[in-house]
Amino acid sequence: MEFYDIVSETCAFEPQFAERLGFKRIFILGKEIIAAGSKGIGNREVPAIAFGRGEQLFQLMKHGARAVSVTDSYIDRRLLASMRERDCILCMAMSTITASYGVERSRNIYKMSKLFKEARKLGIEVAFASMAKDRNYMNSYIQLVELAKLVGADEQYARQSLNKITKSIGEK
Amino acid sequence: MKDKHRYIMVEASVPLIGDEKEFFYALTKEISRCVGEANLHKVNPKLMKFTDSQHMVIKSSLQGVHDLILSLALIKRVNGNEMAFYTLKSSGTIKALEKAKATAKE
Numbered sequence: 001m002e003f004y005d006i007v008s009e010t011c012a013f014e015p016q017f018a019e020r021l022g023f024k025r026i027f028i029l030g031k032e033i034i035a036a037g038s039k040g041i042g043n044r045e046v047p048a049i050a051f052g053r054g055e056q057l058f059q060l061m062k063h064g065a066r067a068v069s070v071t072d073s074y075i076d077r078r079l080l081a082s083m084r085e086r087d088c089i090l091c092m093a094m095s096t097i098t099a100s101y102g103v104e105r106s107r108n109i110y111k112m113s114k115l116f117k118e119a120r121k122l123g124i125e126v127a128f129a130s131m132a133k134d135r136n137y138m139n140s141y142i143q144l145v146e147l148a149k150l151v152g153a154d155e156q157y158a159r160q161s162l163n164k165i166t167k168s169i170g171e172k
Numbered sequence: 173m174k175d176k177h178r179y180i181m182v183e184a185s186v187p188l189i190g191d192e193k194e195f196f197y198a199l200t201k202e203i204s205r206c207v208g209e210a211n212l213h214k215v216n217p218k219l220m221k222f223t224d225s226q227h228m229v230i231k232s233s234l235q236g237v238h239d240l241i242l243s244l245a246l247i248k249r250v251n252g253n254e255m256a257f258y259t260l261k262s263s264g265t266i267k268a269l270e271k272a273k274a275t276a277k278e
Contacts, residue, residue: 022260097246098248136185137248139245139258140260142260142262143242146241
């Protein structure tokens with residue numbers, strides 16, 4: 001099985017490093033995958049991943065975003081229902097867990113596991129990606145599988161999600 | 173009954189200079205923080221060897237290997253120094269790990 005990951009634009013790494021981590025390819029947000037966030041859709045391209053929360057995500061979904069990353073992990077049932085209608089994928093940024101510490105990390109794990117459970121209950125596909133802002137927050141595919149298990153996915157689901165992430169989001 | 177174990181090849185984000193034992197003691201303290209003191213015995217981490225300044229082989233019990241991999245993903249600081257650890261491969265023998273590392277280098 002081949003694995004893929006997505007990292008932030010600010011994250012620098014060499015292709016051999018991605019290979020060592022067990023990924024066939026690591027995609028860079030903003031360069032290889034079109035992302036839209038709080039600043040909206042600047043260049044009017046259809047975003048692959050929309051970052052944000054609440055009403056902002058509804059707007060980005062209307063513009064055709066294929067995946068949604070809820071930055072505060074808040075469970076908005078209206079948003080989840082709309083995601084299901086549009087076959088939109090929930091993208092979970094694992095750096096939310098790795099970049100936080102102590103009680104904050106614990107709270108993030110709790111919120112993300114609740115969101116994962118709710119999304120799966122509604123039949124929404126969930127994708128896991130590190131979304132690392134720098135090299136220190138990148139993970140090998142083995143570690144990403146364990147992090148996915150931490151938020152409630154089983155091993156098979158986590159592996160499949162890392163395998164088809166770019167297919168579902170739509171690589172450029 | 174003999175306990176089953178696994179070996180994992182770990183890469184550190186920065187070269188590790190200084191006392192290896194002291195470093196591993198600090199790393200074990202961080203692992204204990206992640207898995208909890210009560211679960212540390214399940215993981216039973218042991219530093220087997222450093223293959224170079226950035227790569228090491230860690231032994232763990234079979235039942236605790238998932239906890240070890242997870243805690244290595246969560247550790248971002250050891251002895252006050254910012255660093256990350258990447259689990260490259262897990263295997264039942266050290267020989268298989270070293271073989272995989274050699275193949276990756278080629």
